[in-house]
Amino acid sequence: MTREGFRALQEEIERLKKVERPQIIRAIEEARGHGDLSENAEYIYAKERQSLIEGRLQELENKLGTAEIIDTANLPDDRIVFGSRFVLCNLETDEETVYQIVGVDESDISKGKISIESPMAKALIGKRLDDEVIVDTPSGTREFEIVEILKS
Secondary structure (H helix, E strand, O other), rough: HHHHHHHHHHHHHHHHHHHHHHHHHHHHHHHHOOOHHHHEEEEEEHHHHHHHHHHHHHHHHHHHHOOOOOOHOOOOOOOHHEEEEEEEEEOOOEEEEEEEEEEEHEHHHHHOOOOOOOOHHHHOOOOOOOOOOEEEOOOEEEEEEEEEOOOO
16 A cells, blocks of 8 residues: 555544544433433444444454555556556547555546456556556446646
């Protein structure tokens, strides 16, 4: 994953530990004060939420513990690799879009971050400036041209 992705997961862990966990503990204590726990919807919901938070914390801590951080500062600018930022032109619409290939947990298409596991990223890895790439997407086959490989 990229350094930015690593930081984002660290921030999520901090938020879960310092904000979400204390809030849910307070909610459980408050719900306990409402009497019979077996039929107390607030208590049941709070306990389920607590379980989800603890599960997410464990998942994130495991990911960070095994993460390999890729330094995007010294990436090649002659081909696309993990971490590369680049401009693609959709040959059907002439629309240009900036993308970056990132780890699965970092992907966010609304920010132009595509997962290394996506069909698009797999088709682009190793390609060079001016290469044309055909990508099978959920909405059909698309053809792109690599217009620019950006420096990080």
